[in-house]
Amino acid sequence: MIESTRGIVLTHTKYQESSVISHIYTEKFGLQSYMINQVRSRKSKGKTVFLQPLTLMDLEVYHSEKKTIHRIKDFRVNTPFSQIPFEPVRQSLAFFIAEVLNKALKHEDKLGDDLFDFLHNSICVMDSSINGIYNFHLFLLLRLTKPLGFYPHFEDLLHPKYFDLRTGMFQMAEPAHANFMNAWQTELLLQLKDVLVDDLDVLKLSGNERADFVEKLLEYYQMHLSGFSNIKSFQVLKELFK
Incomplete structure (x- = not known):
């Protein structure tokens, strides 16, 4: 048909x-x-x-x-596109995001028109002249957890210190295992929740800080998506964003 x-x-x-x-x-x-x-x-x-x-x-x-x-x-x-295929940062982000989506959606049923519209609109924004393009994948990785079903429980605590990657919950005490965000990463996650895509330049991060945070987000995906394996293109981003 x-x-x-x-x-x-x-x-x-x-x-x-x-x-x-x-x-x-x-x-x-x-x-x-x-x-x-x-x-x-x-x-x-x-x-x-x-x-x-x-x-x-x-x-x-x-x-x-x-x-x-x-x-x-x-x-x-x-x-x-007017920028993604021609600008190294956006082109590298495109390869990274496409690989993430391919692995994140591989074992999922159709997730609805809202997800497609969100991705379509986000890609159009990525191709535009937005500020803070270096942080775009942070924004997308967090927002994507909502339709995939493991959006962090932001309502749990007012001033949490740690984010537990296994449970998706915030807590005051450091978890007894290694799968968590430390204090500054947790603070960044809370800040990222409220940042609009046009204001991503407010996130002031060094290359190493950004890479460490993305590694934690990818670890979070691995905790909650069956078969979500390592993202090979992430290494290119780490080198580009140093």
Whole structure:
């Protein structure tokens, strides 16, 4: 059956000499895999967009619940980017965010239109000239925990000192295990909760502080999402943001 849906390109794997299987988060069907032929040949005819992370697409697809890999009948770019593919920081963030989404959504059922709209709008903001772009992935990682079902319990304590990654709860005493945010990381998490995407430059962080905090957020994901493995592109961000 031919269906129309919006999609967000995440990652891809090579298939044979010139084809790929592109992993796309779709508005109607959640995370799906699509075979794209001749994408790595000289006759690609614009198909290389399926290799670019976070590309926003309008798709016509052949969809069958019985198949795990689908085909695309037609496509067009929904919102052309002006900065993400051409600016190193945004491009590296795109690879990182796409890898996170691919792993976070892999084992989830369709999570609703609100999540797709949030991601679509967030990617558009990321492509704009916002301040504090270096902190954009912090904002996205925290907000994404809400639809995924493990948003921190911010209402627990007024002035907590530690955030327990295992329970998703704040506490005054240091946990007896190693899976927690220390005092300054917990304070940053509380601050991040109230920061708007246009004001991310208020978070004054060194490269090492930012990397340490993101590592804790990724550890939090690993605690609460089955099969969420290491994010390989994170190392590139650490080097870029030093």
